Structure formats: structure tokens, C-alpha cells
Amino acid sequence: MLSILLVSTAFAMPQFPGLIETDLGMPCTPTCDLCHSTAGGSGVPTQAFGIAMKDRGLSVMDSTVTPALDAMGADMVDSNGDGTIDTEELAQGLNPNPGGTDYCPVGSGITGPSYGCLSTVPSPAAGFAGLAVGLLAMLRRRRRS
């Protein structure tokens, strides 16, 4: 399948929670209500954390996530005013927004969904090399017969 995008406009960025999780070493993936009004939300950020990230350069680009988080840390943003800055709260699995429900507090045993039942793979080359060898073997067998 070959796909070329012609036109699109902004919508929710479903990859951002995973990027934030990885960047800050969170124990789980935060839900969309870290930035939006609901857990499955979309549209313009309405939560204090999301607004603060947007003010620090977050856009639709993946590459803006890390600089915005760095700026949040450097500016020591504390959205809920509890004395712990937002990036530190997220690293502990807490919700930095005022009145927000914590995601997966360290030590609580709560973890986010993880995917894949096998270990990580270094590259797809090994798998497809195996596939190619198999097909060549079948072709060779056919020629012999």
C-alpha cells in the first residue's frame, strides 16, 4: 500500500502520551486527559499541563514534545501547586493537573497496558532474511522437481 497525504488539519495526537511516558520514564502511559478534558479526549488542550506545554512550543510535531518537557522542567512548572514540579510528578506516575486522578503511582502496582508477547527485536532484517531464505528454498525445490 502506498499512501500519500494530500490535506489534513490538526486533531488529537495519539502518539504524545507514549512519547511523554518514554521521555520522563513514567511507570505507565498517561491518558489523554493529561492535556485534554477527557481520558479519550481530543481538540485543543484544556488542562493546565497541556496549556503550559503548548505555551512552551508543543505543536503537532513529535519533535516538539521533548523540548517542551525540558522547558517545563527548566521553568519548574507546578500546575497543581503541590510543591512538586509537573515533570517530577509524571515520572512518579502522578497527575500534575489540579484535581487530576493519578495515573500509576510508583509502588501502587498499577501499570499501563504494554503490548507484544515477545521480547524486543533489534531489527526486522532477521525475520525477513528468514522469510527470503524460506522462499528461495521452496523455489529451489520446485526447480529440482
Next chain:
Amino acid sequence: MTPSRSGAARAAAPLLALLSAALWSAPAAAYPFMVRHGYTGCGECHTDPSGGGVLTEYGRGQGVILLSSVHNADKRGPEYSPGKSKDFLFGAVNLPDALALQADIRALIIPEPGKFRAIGMQNDLEGSLDAGVFRADASVGWISSGPARETLTSNAGKGGNLVSRTHWVGVEPVKNLLVRAGRMNLPYGIRTEQHMLLARTSTLTDANKGQEYGLDVNYEVGKIRAEAMGIAGDLQISPDAYRRRGYSALLGWGPRRNLEIGLSSLMTHAAMDEVTRVATTHQAHEVFGRWAPAGALALLAEAGLTLDQTVTTTAMGSVGYLQADLEPVQGFHVQGTGEWCDNDLSDAAAPTYRGWLATQWYIAAHVDLRADAMYGTLYCTPGVAPSFLGLIQAHAYL
């Protein structure tokens, strides 16, 4: 547009292209408009009795004779056979009669200033074994993105992930009765490669990410096809709390060769929803229909209710669509779809409405091109402003 905004738009285009393609990747070709040719069921052409995935030898033949513009069955006559042009790797490899293989290759081309960037989207090999009463089917492939429901591996960084959407074993103790166990598409509604239909994403039955492990029974007799699946949860997600368990079922009745109507029902429960992180019971129930009122026209429709319940909330919604597929000349399709979705009928937010126009050209055996234009939102998100999305696609299988 100011220069800075213009630059931002150019910079954003590749990301939006990547995101869009990731959202739109279609894992399996299933063409419900084939009711036009008298196919009210799916098992004649697919090894999965409810459609999609590996083609049977007969299905490969029909894919050449009935789908493509190049091979016109009317002109070539009833005795025409596509020969090896229909086969796996165009017949370069002789497969045992019991084995069917199919390779799907998918790439994304991102337009960038002065060049195009190619990204592998889907590289799948799927095999199906039909040995007497025993059946087996499995797919394996690779995607460049991070771990998701369909991935076997969990690479969060670069390197991509191995993918397997379906893998099952089955027995067919009597003709037209197939009992399967493994990871399968859910029997619900009309299976289509348009997995971003709101009727698919809202019911969690899309062919991209909607597969579950379970035990499935399929039975077809006369004008009736029935399938029911006990859902044991997706073992490719952990911990166990995120696994949905329940059932999914459909009953189809084809009173005429050009008409099928049916009912679908689904109910699952997860101790923790993947998105909301709270225990959720999800239900969906609907009616569906496929009708070919004239030779060149096929109409598809689904309409149903959804119900999502947590300890503190209950939300009843509705979702559906009407689609018209017109094939003015063999192999060239014009498709218009009107969709609606409301995930909570009791709230004040207006339902999501979406218009979807597409053309699809089966340009040659094994290859088709497609252009889509959509106005609305990607998911069922009432209250979110609609936007325009366009795609050009090409699909090839071997």
C-alpha cells in the same frame, strides 16, 4: 498565510502524513461490494469464513476476473481462466494444494521539499493450511511504528515491531461448520478494508486493531451464515486487567443472490479500559445489510446502538453509515459514504457526522489504486470540529 505559518505547515505535513497513514493502515482486503456478483458470504474467496486475509485459489481467480480492469470476464467468455497470473508470486513457486500463501507489501511515501521519503507501513506474509478437517492460518509482518495491539514485540524506540493480527487453528468436522481457536477478527457487522469507519472504531471491531483471542464457531447453511466467538482476551496486551472478555456474534440471511441482511451483537468487559483506565463493559448491537439493486451499484449499511458502562457512568450511543459503491466500468469504483456517531445520546454534544468520498481502481491483477476524501473527525468525538482529510493509496498483493 504568513511566511512562518507557511513554513510550519510545510514542516507539519510529513508528520501529519505519517500519523494519517498509521491511522489508516489497512491490514486486510475485504470487499463487501462483491454482493454485486452474487457473493452474500465471504468464505468462497477467503480462508477466513467472514472475509479478509488470505484468498483461496477460487478467490484469487475472482480477484483477477471480476475485480481488475485488465481482465474483463464478459469479453473473454465464461471459459476464460486467469492461469498462473492469479497465483502466489504469479506462479513462480508451486505450492501444495493444501497451502495458500499471500504477501502484502505496503509503503508510505511522504512528500518533502524536493524529494519523497518512503516508510514501510506493512510487510506481511500470511499463510493458510487446509488439510482435511484441519485448518490453520497465521500472519506475520513488520511495521515501523511502536508497539500496539497488533504487535508481537515491544520495541518502543527505533527498529519497528513484528506484527501478527491473526493466527488460529481450526477443525471442520462437517462441511460448512468451522470451529477455530486463536487470534481472529471479531464476527460483527460488515467486514471491510475501511477499518476507520466509525461503525468499526466505535464498536472496537475494526480489522486493523480489533482482533482478539478466543473460540469461534462458523456455520453456513443455505441462505444463512452464522458466527459466534467467545472472546478470551488479547494475549498481546498485558497486564491481564486490560484484556476484554465476552462474546461477538453475527447472523446473516441472504434471501436473494444480491441481498444480505443481518444482525450483530457484541459484549465485552475489561477490568481496566485501555484509554480510560477504569472497569468498562462495552456493548454494541446492530443491523446490517448489503444490496445490489442494479448491476453496477452496491449499497451497504449498518445501524446500531452502543452502550458503555462503568461503575459511575452509563452512556448509550448510536453509530451507522450508508455507503453506495458504483462500478461504472469493471475495476473502477466510485464510493460515497455518509456516517454518523454519537457516543452518548443523553449529553448535549451534537453527533459526529462524516462524509467520505472515494475512488478505487483495480488497475491490474493484484494491484489497486485508491483516493479518499473525508470531511469530519477521525473518531467518534462529538463536539470536535470537523476537518478535511485526503489520501491516495495503492495496494498490491502477491
